[in-house]
Amino acid sequence: MANLTIVSVDDEYPALQLIQKYCGQMDDVNLLKVFQDPEEALGYLRQNRVDLVILDINMPYINGIELLHQLPYKPLCIFFTLETQYAVKAFELDVVHYLVKPVDFETFRKAINKAKDFLQFRNSTEQQKKEDFIMFKSNYVxxxxxxxDIQWVQGFGEYIILVTRLKKYMILERMSNFEEKFKNLGFIRIHKSYIVLSSHISSYDAAHVYLKNGEKLPLGRTYKNSLKAYLN
Structure with missing residues (x-):
């Protein structure tokens, strides 16, 4: 895999030194530039595409959120900041991770690895082929x-619960959006409140869908014909 190209922007030089140190300890990472001046960083990023920007939020002249909005493309982003009140805004901006200073190396490494995974996923979807995993945001990461590992997806209004073998994830997304985003991977709606992977279906009857793991889920009347057509 090609190196993850990174630019870091922080008006505090010790923070930039720490990022340089951490990036130097990681494989497949190329820290191209660091900037204390966000306006200078914005000029560079407008002329040079990078995979990931690591941004402080509270900076003079242009804060990290404003800088991100002014870029002509959408790189991956990790906020690296002392501020905690912008976590919800970061969620809305689809940032990869929100790191609150001080940050140890292991926490930083995990955030960078999430960026690598997401970049790999984003690039692979362009090839229009099925993948063996999905990427999504939950709890701001x-x-x-x-x-x-996915058992089923259950809808609760503006949220969905993704149920896996080991844990449940709450995701701020409507069922219809999830269905549209991942339909090419074999997800199918079986009820107004349930989506499953077709490959995990063992059988179904008039009222239920039976999964290979032994679970039984309701089958909505309006979804019977589409399920039958899909599986046949």
Whole structure:
């Protein structure tokens, strides 16, 4: 895999030194530039595409959120900041991770690895082929889950619960959006409140869908014909 190209922007030089140190300890990472001046960083980023920007938020002249909005493309982003009140805004901006200073190397390494995973996923979807995992945001960070580990998806209004073998993830997303985003991976709606992977279906009857793991889920009347057509 090609190196993850990174630019870091922080008006505090010790923070930039720490990022340089941490990036130097990681494989497949190329820290191209560091900037204390966010306006200078914006000029560079407008002329040079990078995979990831690591941004402080509270900076003079242009804060990290404003800088991100002014870029002509959308790189991956990790906020690296003392501020805690912008976590919800970061969620809305689809940032990979929100790191609150001080940050140890292991926490930083995990955030960079999430960026690598998400970049790999984003690039692979352009090839229009099935993948063996999905990426999604939950609790302000990107998560990677193997398709084989997914049990079902259940809707609760503006949220969905992704149920896996080991844990449940709450995701701020409507069922219809999830269905549209991942339909090419074999997800199918079986009820107004349930989505499953077709490959995990063992059988179904008039009222239920039975999964290979032994679970039984309701089958909505309006979804019977589409399920039958899909599986046949």
């Amino acid at each position: 990107m998560n990677k889950v193997l398709l084989d």
